[in-house]
Structures are given as C-alpha cells and as structure tokens.
Amino acid sequence: MGSVLVIGAGWAGCAAALAAARRGAEVTLLERTDQLLGTGLVGGIYRNNGRLTALLEAEALGCGHLFEVMDQAARHKDVEFPGHSHAALYDVGQIEFLVRRHLLAAGVQVRTSARVTDVRIKEDRLTQVELGEAESITADIFVDTTGSAGGIHNCGRFGNGCAMCVIRCPSFGPRVSVAAKAGVLEIMGMRGEGRPGSMSGSCKLCKDSLDSALVKKLETNGVVVIPLPAVLRHAELENKACQQYNLPAFKENLVLLDTGHAKMMSSYFPLDLLQQIPGLSQARYVDPYAGGMGNSIRFTAVAPRDNRLKVDGLDNLFCAGEKAGFLVGHTEAVVTGSLAGFNAAAKSDGAKLLTLPDSLACGDIIAYSNPNRQKERPRMQRITFSGAEYFARMQKRGLYLTDRDTVQGLVKEAGLINIFSK
Known part of the structure; x- marks a missing residue:
C-alpha cells in the first residue's frame, strides 16, 4: 500500500x-x-x-x-x-x-x-x-x-x-x-x-453577552426564534452559501442555535441593529469577530x-x-x-x-x-x-x-x- x-x-x-x-x-x-x-x-x-x-x-x-x-x-x-x-x-x-x-x-x-x-x-x-x-x-x-x-x-x-x-x-x-x-x-x-462567490451563512455570538433568560431558553431547546420588526430586517439571503436557509422565516426572524456559542443564522448583522433586539442589548460577536460587517x-x-x-x-x-x-x-x-x-x-x-x-x-x-x-x-x-x-x-x-x-x-x-x- x-x-x-x-x-x-x-x-x-x-x-x-x-x-x-x-x-x-x-x-x-x-x-x-x-x-x-x-x-x-x-x-x-x-x-x-x-x-x-x-x-x-x-x-x-x-x-x-x-x-x-x-x-x-x-x-x-x-x-x-x-x-x-x-x-x-x-x-x-x-x-x-x-x-x-x-x-x-x-x-x-x-x-x-x-x-x-x-x-x-x-x-x-x-x-x-x-x-x-x-x-x-x-x-x-x-x-x-x-x-x-x-x-x-x-x-x-x-x-x-x-x-x-x-x-x-x-x-x-x-x-x-x-x-x-x-x-x-x-x-x-x-x-x-x-458577483463571484457566496458569503458564509452564520456568525457566533458570545452567550455571556446575551440576556440570561434567552440563554436559558436556548440551552434548553437548542433553538430560539426571535421575530424581527421590519426596520431591523437586513438579511441578503440570496447571497448566502447556505441556500437551505433562503426562506422567509430567516429574513423575518433572528434564528439562534446552541452550538456552545449562540450560532446566529445570518451572514452578518450590523451590531448597532443587533443590539436593538430584545435580549441582545449587550450582544457581541465571537467568530467572525467583525460579524457586524461581513463574513468569508x-x-x-x-x-x-x-x-x-x-x-x-x-x-x-x-x-x-x-x-x-x-x-x-x-x-x-x-x-x-x-x-x-x-x-x-x-x-x-x-x-x-x-x-x-x-x-x-x-x-x-x-x-x-x-x-x-x-x-x-x-x-x-x-x-x-x-x-x-x-x-x-x-x-x-x-x-x-x-x-x-x-x-x-x-x-x-x-x-x-x-x-x-x-
């Protein structure tokens, strides 16, 4: 061999x-x-x-x-x-x-x-x-x-x-x-x-920066779905690599999954907008560190x-x-x-x-x-x-x-x- x-x-x-x-x-x-x-x-x-x-x-x-x-x-x-x-x-x-x-x-x-x-x-x-x-x-x-x-x-x-x-x-x-x-x-x-390529489809949020009640729900159920008011919806779903998430629910809601960190199912989300969402007023990114402006x-x-x-x-x-x-x-x-x-x-x-x-x-x-x-x-x-x-x-x-x-x-x-x- x-x-x-x-x-x-x-x-x-x-x-x-x-x-x-x-x-x-x-x-x-x-x-x-x-x-x-x-x-x-x-x-x-x-x-x-x-x-x-x-x-x-x-x-x-x-x-x-x-x-x-x-x-x-x-x-x-x-x-x-x-x-x-x-x-x-x-x-x-x-x-x-x-x-x-x-x-x-x-x-x-x-x-x-x-x-x-x-x-x-x-x-x-x-x-x-x-x-x-x-x-x-x-x-x-x-x-x-x-x-x-x-x-x-x-x-x-x-x-x-x-x-x-x-x-x-x-x-x-x-x-x-x-x-x-x-x-x-x-x-x-x-x-x-x-445009060439596609943008990676998710970011990581530090759990310690999120509201404790939200974290408890996330760790219990594995998922949290937070409705977004129209003024905070910015997702460019058609540009994501992960087209299985190109669904209206991912534009109308912020979907978080528990993978140790809080996996946010969005390519990126401007931090000033993200912190306007209930439970995320102190949110910060883990990886990508600049998840407010883009992704790979x-x-x-x-x-x-x-x-x-x-x-x-x-x-x-x-x-x-x-x-x-x-x-x-x-x-x-x-x-x-x-x-x-x-x-x-x-x-x-x-x-x-x-x-x-x-x-x-x-x-x-x-x-x-x-x-x-x-x-x-x-x-x-x-x-x-x-x-x-x-x-x-x-x-x-x-x-x-x-x-x-x-x-x-x-x-x-x-x-x-x-x-x-x-």
Whole structure:
C-alpha cells in the first residue's frame, strides 16, 4: 500500500485521511492553521433534513465514524427550526479535540501550521508539495481539500472585506489551492446579482453577552426564534452559501442555535441593529469577530473532477468538500471526503476505484454536483442534502429516507454494505 497526502483538514480532509488510513494507506494530513476542521469550528449542524439520510447511508457504507464523533460532542438532538427537522447540534468547543484524537488513533499523521505553498509535477502526476522554502513532502497520491474560501483578496473584492473569520488568513496566510497550483483551471461560483462567490451563512455570538433568560431558553431547546420588526430586517439571503436557509422565516426572524456559542443564522448583522433586539442589548460577536460587517467569501475555487472524485487532467489528485463542487455543509464534506480518501488509497494500491451509484443519496449528490455539468445548471446553485433544490430532488426521487433498516436495505441491494471497511 502506498502513501496518501491530504492537504486541508476541514471535515472533508479529516474524512479523506480517515478513509484512506482505514483502507491501509500511509496517510499524512496537512493543515494550514493550528486547528483541524476549518469552518466546522463555527458550524455544528448535522442530521437536518436529508443529511439524516446521508448519515444513515454512510453508516451502512462503513464510513460513518466521524458522525459518531459528532454525536459524542452533541449538545442537542432532534431539534426543529424553520424549514428543518431532526437536526443535531455539536459543541464547536469540544469537537476538534475529539476528531484529532480519532484520527491519531487510526494512524493518521496530523500536521498543523503546515501551509502548502507550491507543488511539483512530472507529466500528469503530482510528485511533491512544498511547505515554504524549507521542506517538501512526496507521496504517491494526493487529495486536495483546501476548500474554496479565502484569502483576504477574495473577501475584499467580492465581499465586505476581511471579517477576521475562522479561516484566519491574516494569522496563517491565505488558503492555497493544490489543484490550481498544478495548473487545473478552477470554476468560480456566482451570486444572483452577478458577483463571484457566496458569503458564509452564520456568525457566533458570545452567550455571556446575551440576556440570561434567552440563554436559558436556548440551552434548553437548542433553538430560539426571535421575530424581527421590519426596520431591523437586513438579511441578503440570496447571497448566502447556505441556500437551505433562503426562506422567509430567516429574513423575518433572528434564528439562534446552541452550538456552545449562540450560532446566529445570518451572514452578518450590523451590531448597532443587533443590539436593538430584545435580549441582545449587550450582544457581541465571537467568530467572525467583525460579524457586524461581513463574513468569508466561498465557492471561488472548485475543481473539475469525475464522479470518483479524481481531478481532471491529473492521474493522482483527488478532491473533496467545496473543492469538489458547490456543496454546502459538514455532512456533504464528510461524504465526499470519505470517497476521495478511499479512492486515493485504492489508487495507491492499484485497485479499482469506487463510484457510488445514484440509487443512494450520497452517490446521487456527487454526480449531481459534478462541476463538469455546469453547462446544464447555473453557477449560482448551491447543493446540500438539507434544503433548496437538491433536497427537493431527494424527495422527488424517493431518496429522502429516515429509517435505518430501509437505508441499509438500499445499500445492501447496491452490494456496498461496509465497503469502506473492506
């Protein structure tokens, strides 16, 4: 078995590293910052709507381990909020340690503060990546999970400027795309009004700055929905990456979720307006620190690839997460990361690569989100199990299932029970 190098340790990178290691490869995971999970450190939502189906499929396929880790850090389960059912919320303060421990136990070599700056290519294969001028790393197979957000120049050109978000470009340097460095022509998403990219969909509020009665309700129920008077409604829902929340309820109300902090389901909210809302008169942001003026810009760097998640034009580069399409969410990242890591390990061993069938939601979303199909759909589309156009597709095709036995039956019928564990 050969070596696999995963660059980028968001949920997709962690899933890719874990899947490759479980298949027997020698795996190194590189992360530009000093913590794993990337936007997963300010996320926290899973199991909502069709994401429950994807989780059940992942369990049956044998790649549900990171969802078990999320469950270990869960603060709430079966939460209902506008447009979303049976959601679970993990604690963003606990999750990184649990994931890191799980990866190390699986034999993954984890390196943080390791920013790739360049690559080397021979014919149609990557041979190594460079970490500054002092170090280079070679591998047989590479997986690009560097995402599509950052650096500061994109947030300045296409957004409201740097909001000092969790991507932390000023501290650790801007994100570097391995695929782009290898000469791959990446695809940029667009917003409805014609600007590139999309803005991240939520901010964090410090609970200690909120009214104690509001906090008690939030921690009891997992969610608080606060009606907004018309003068305080400012949400630009059509510009959000998370189009599953492009619903009137998210414009007419302020929706808070308990992920350890108070997760505010708005890309940003001017602080002087926010503090006019009952219970939030002393509110302050945790992350992004400048959540009153903007948020990170995403979907600026998607790689063309096939449905096995191999990047077009390179024999030994795979991709996952936002790098693999206009995909939104942790569940989507884990699913694509698992397939990319599994196939990377298979490639290093000379084995046949796996394509998940479209009879499963996980296979269908990978095919549906393939960037090479963008001629068929506008680049404004955002794809997620939990809402918007793709969730409607799941329902129409009968793929939205919440019964574990039924899902296992479909996976068994496809001949893929525990395929990721074999």
